[in-house]
Amino acid sequence: MITKDMIMGEIVSNYEGAAAALMSIGMGCISCPASLSESLESAALVHGKDADEVTAYLNQQLGLK
Numbered sequence: 001m002i003t004k005d006m007i008m009g010e011i012v013s014n015y016e017g018a019a020a021a022l023m024s025i026g027m028g029c030i031s032c033p034a035s036l037s038e039s040l041e042s043a044a045l046v047h048g049k050d051a052d053e054v055t056a057y058l059n060q061q062l063g064l065k
Contacts, residue, residue: 001064004051008035008043017035021061025054 002011002018012019012035022028027047035043040058041051059065 002016002040002055002058002062004041004044004055005039008038008040011040015058015062015064018058021058022054025049025057027054 002015012022022049027043032038040055044051044054058065
């Protein structure tokens, strides 16, 4: 299960479909160098999104919840 404290790079590397799900909600940060050390919570904040909502969305889209 994905949590908001996980690193973006780890999420994209370890969960198939995560990159596409993130891009579909306007979080194209997956290609940003900061994604290697930035948490999902931080990335959501930068993109003006609620981290809990993004986390729930990812878990739902990837069938993890």
